[in-house]
Amino acid sequence: xxxxxxxxxxxxxxxxxxxxxxxxxxxxxxxxxxxxxxxxxxxxxxxxxxxxxxxxxxxxxxxxxxxxxxxxxxxxxxxxxxxxxxxxxxxxxxxxxxxxxxxxxxxxxxxxxxxxxxxxxxxxxxxxxxxxxxxxxxxxxxxxxxxxxxxxxxxxxxxxxxxxxxxxxxxxxxxxxxxxxxxxxxxxxxxxxxxxxxxxxxxxx
Amino acid sequence: xxxxxxxxxxxxxxxxxxxxxxxxxxxxxxxxxxxxxxxxxxxxxxxxxxxxxxxxxxxxxxxxxxxxxxxxxxxxxxxxxxxxxxxxxxxxxxxxxxxxxxxxxxxxxxxxxxxxxxxxxxxxxxxxxxxxxxxxxxxxxxxxxxxxxxxxxxxxxxxxxxxxxxxxxxxxxxxxxxxxxxxxxxxxxxxxxxxxxxxxxxxxx
DNA sequence: ACCTGAACACCGTTCAAGT
DNA sequence: ACCTGAACACCGTTCAAGT
Numbered sequence: 001x002x003x004x005x006x007x008x009x010x011x012x013x014x015x016x017x018x019x020x021x022x023x024x025x026x027x028x029x030x031x032x033x034x035x036x037x038x039x040x041x042x043x044x045x046x047x048x049x050x051x052x053x054x055x056x057x058x059x060x061x062x063x064x065x066x067x068x069x070x071x072x073x074x075x076x077x078x079x080x081x082x083x084x085x086x087x088x089x090x091x092x093x094x095x096x097x098x099x100x101x102x103x104x105x106x107x108x109x110x111x112x113x114x115x116x117x118x119x120x121x122x123x124x125x126x127x128x129x130x131x132x133x134x135x136x137x138x139x140x141x142x143x144x145x146x147x148x149x150x151x152x153x154x155x156x157x158x159x160x161x162x163x164x165x166x167x168x169x170x171x172x173x174x175x176x177x178x179x180x181x182x183x184x185x186x187x188x189x190x191x192x193x194x195x196x197x198x199x200x201x202x203x204x205x
Numbered sequence: 206x207x208x209x210x211x212x213x214x215x216x217x218x219x220x221x222x223x224x225x226x227x228x229x230x231x232x233x234x235x236x237x238x239x240x241x242x243x244x245x246x247x248x249x250x251x252x253x254x255x256x257x258x259x260x261x262x263x264x265x266x267x268x269x270x271x272x273x274x275x276x277x278x279x280x281x282x283x284x285x286x287x288x289x290x291x292x293x294x295x296x297x298x299x300x301x302x303x304x305x306x307x308x309x310x311x312x313x314x315x316x317x318x319x320x321x322x323x324x325x326x327x328x329x330x331x332x333x334x335x336x337x338x339x340x341x342x343x344x345x346x347x348x349x350x351x352x353x354x355x356x357x358x359x360x361x362x363x364x365x366x367x368x369x370x371x372x373x374x375x376x377x378x379x380x381x382x383x384x385x386x387x388x389x390x391x392x393x394x395x396x397x398x399x400x401x402x403x404x405x406x407x408x409x410x
Numbered sequence: 411a412c413c414t415g416a417a418c419a420c421c422g423t424t425c426a427a428g429t
Numbered sequence: 430a431c432c433t434g435a436a437c438a439c440c441g442t443t444c445a446a447g448t
Contacts, residue, residue: 024433029423110371164307
């Protein structure tokens with residue numbers, strides 16, 4: 001995890017991990033069947049961190065506030081490990097540590113009057129939000145790279161994208177920064193979360 | 206894309222692509238600066254496919270029905286390329302083809318009375334749903350592998366996971382298959398989509 | 411302009427051999 | 430039990446050399 005945090009998940013190779021542990025890469029195979037198991041372990045470790053952070057959340061009034069605080073606690077962990085969403089998306093085995101978290105969410109919901117059926121649907125609707133992130137086609141680290149080329153490209157396409165252009169202009173009025181950087185992912189995250197929680201509240205039996 | 210569809214994105218190597226084209230891997234570097242550009246191109250091509258499918262959707266009555274049909278059309282494309290979500294999550298550059306799609310979504314919403322501000326929030330709230338998938342911690346191909354070990358593991362943990370167990374039992378009543386496989390991702394997708402659309406409808410100015 | 415062969419630095423992984 | 434060295438098959442990529 002230290003390697004991933006410092007240099008991204010691509011830096012986590014058997015040889016580099018061995019070197020960081022003062023050992024040859026081949027020695028790791030005495031503890032792991034393959035690299036996949038190593039990646040599974042990293043994912044599990046992050047989930048353990050999330051589980052701990054979520055458990056530390058002091059119980060709030062009502063199911064909404066409780067779940068809301070828990071997801072936001074998970075988000076604070078997730079922001080420390082931005083390499084996690086792509087890694088998680090690539091996993092093919094199920095991460096056991098997460099079951100406890102899901103059980104806790106279910107408990108909160110059924111105690112608030114939800115049927116297991118709706119609570120089940122809710123778990124799916126939450127998607128990756130319990131883990132503190134939403135999968136968006138435009139990721140976080142996307143605007144940073146070729147900023148000039150991007151600006152030019154957008155300017156050239158402005159006429160073909162009237163509503164996108166109008167939206168950017170309209171939103172830019174409220175801020176100093178006239179680029180795509182005006183998106184506040186924390187605000188967006190909470191907006192989406194509240195949208196889902198409001199909707200679920202209406203389905204409560 | 207043929208390589209990815211057949212054997213997954215890991216099978217798309219410069220050498221194998223070269224071989225498939227009847228050419229040495231090194232020749233590809235006359236057309237591409239690096240492999241990243243190749244992957245960007247694959248993503249762009251899938252988005253073009255989605256754009257085409259979405260444009261073909263016959264205009265429905267009302268913004269909700271229209272967006273709903275478009276997302277479901279995208280989903281039909283996405284189901285043909287299950288390797289796409291992890292690949293997309295790993296990209297660091299922004300996929301230009303998607304701008305047109307987003308512009309169309311915005312158009313539908315503002316014509317229905319939404320402010321650009323709420324429409325902007327809505328784009329974020331949709332997350333990856335315009336592309337026809339939701340990022341869930343438990344992916345699709347996850348139960349298939351070590352099914353026996355998984356069942357045993359769950360059985361051992363059943364007491365520690367009372368609500369998860371109760372939910373599975375409750376849901377199993379409605380179906381023949383008593384495993385995790387009872388989740389109908391199509392139904393879940395539409396449930397989540399409607400939850401968001403309902404919530405947004407209430408925010409319309 | 412387009413393609414190639416040889417080479418480089420880096421992977422994950424196997425295996426027989428060391429202590 | 431734990432670690433190593435050498436080796437294998439595979440990467441992405443560079444570059445000088447071919448046509």
